[in-house]
Amino acid sequence: MMDISTLISASRHIRLSAEESKIPWDEPAFSQRMLANHLSQDHDWASRRLEVIEQQVAWIASQLSPGARILDLGCGPGFYAHRLAERGFHCVGVDFSPASVNWARQQAQNAGLNIEYIQQDIRTYSPTQPFDFIMMTFGELNVFSTADVRALVSRCAQWLMPSGRLLIEVHTFDEVKRQGMAEASWQRCPDGLFLDVPHLLLTEHRWDGEAQTSSTQFWAIEANGHTTRFGSQMTAWRDEAYASLLENSGFTLLPPPESHDWPVSETFEGKLFALLAEKAKTSEERPLNTQRNKRNSALDIPRIFTISESEHRIHNPFTEEKYATLGRVLRMKPDTRILDLGSGSGEMLCTWAREHAITGVGIDMSQLFSEQAKRRAEELGVSRRVQFIHDDAAGYVAEEKCDVAACVGATWIAGGFAGTVELLAQSLKPGGIMLIGEPYWRQLPATDEIAQACGVSAIADFLTLPGLVSAFDDLGYDVVEMVLADQEGWDRYEAAKWLTMRRWLEANPDDDFATEIRAELNISPKRHVTYAREYFGWGVFALISR
DSSP, X not given: OEEHHHHHXXXXXXXXXXXXXXXXXXXXXXXXXXXXXXXXSSOOSSSOOHHHHHHHHHHHHHHSOTTOEEEEETOTTTHHHHHHHHTTOEEEEEESOHHHHHHHXXXXXXXXXXXXXXXXXXXTOXXXXXXXXXXXXXXXXXXXXXXXXXXXXXXXXHHEEEEEEEEEEEEOHHHHHHHHTOOOEXXXXXXXXXXXXXXXXXXXXXXXXXXXXXXXXEEEEETTSEEEEEEEEEEOOOHHHHHHHHHHTTEEEEOOOOTTTSOOOGXXXXXXXXXXXXXXXXXXXXXXXXXBOOOOSSXXXXXXXXXXXXXXXXXXSOOHHHHHHHHHHTTOOTTOEEEEETOTTOHHHXXXXXXXXXXXXXXXXXXXXXXXXXXXXXXXXXXXXXXXXXXXXXTOXXXXXXXXXXXXXXXXXXXXXXXXXXXXXXXXXXXXXXXXXXXXXXXXXXXXXXXXXXXXXXXXXXOBHHHHHHHHHHTTEXXXXXXXXXXXXXXXXXXXXXXXXXXXHHHOTTOTTHHHHHHHHHHHHHHIIIIIHHHEEEEEEEEEEO
16 A cells, blocks of 8 residues: 555556565455456456357367366366366366355355365465366466466476376467557546455556566555555467477477367457467477486486486586585585485585585486496495485485485476476475576577577577576575586586597497487587577576575
């Protein structure tokens, strides 16, 4: 609450606090007013008209086996879950609005339908049983930050049965940008969504091209001059960024529903579209990007890495000196217990065991790197302090909670850093330190074509350094330390591969894999010096949960 003088003197540069970046859907009075808009058939800006919902429900039902389990994230008043339950499906709906959830529960009870409705922020929801189908409609995904989106989509992959499907309906990039660039406006309201008393509603917008977000600020001014401010924010994703998001989380894109099966309504024509994806089977190899998705159908990483990095002791842009710095700044006491997911050839755990007397367990799915880690532990005389296990780090949770949980350069194991943070948290003692090693953009590529020339799918694959630190904050963690790689570290990581590949080609000219190694050796030096060296940053970030 503020007075009108505050509004007059306010900067036109919109800065939303964390509390303002999302409309207060869970406030009881607000949610009751919002429910009235959901139920109205005079417009479709809160929920679609029922005739459109019926068509969409019919298409969903046609995709599923009888009795399938369905999760509706952001279910509102339960229009979809109710109609799907009438068709015999087992439905769970999650929504932040108490009024909408209470109304949905009452409708289910009146109809004798067994639907589980949960009033909760979908970002903190966690189910107890898997689903066959998860849906999130009407652009709900865009109201969340990039970090939250990645974490949520990654969790959806974990919640689905093998070959389960995810349907998300999202805003186009241009629509989110259009909203952010709209002119300021005002209107007289006898009552409205934000207040139930007469007021003037002033609305301002801002588009942030670097963050690719649109922000809207609402000022509700009552007759006595008291002013209340509300805000909302949306994140824009290009089509290829949506595809990369899903693929990096373990999904395979499927053909989306046709427009006659999934009408978006006239109001949202060209502004919303549906994406359909299937959870990839574990036996399927995923797309390979730089530093990402190094998973293979067998319990190993793709052969390109076991060849090109076979002489590496460190499988990321850190040097021995950087690891020494990181170990020193963490102020670890003797016998600090560390879990390292994606431990590679074990250099971090082995040297820290020698220098700081830590104990630790490393998990890596590369047979070669795991063997090299064990040899390194013997070489440094720390075999009794560190253990290396050849296993898939994806989903790995330690039986005994540890003081430090790390994933340094392998966050693809959980669909990205957000999912990896959630995974590591399950192995960490309260107040323990989490270590995340992650790439970021030193400078943002002007186009996705430049990003692809760097070796990734799209600009959206990485954040900038400020964006990455903000993302950790959004996930509820304090960044308490960081050590960043430098260009020398990148050179050592990348250039060392070239000699290894050349020597391998000389020793194995007739190998079936020689053509792929030759192609990589041809492009890798030029890619590194022209693009990756200038655009990529990398660092290890120490986090403690708030």
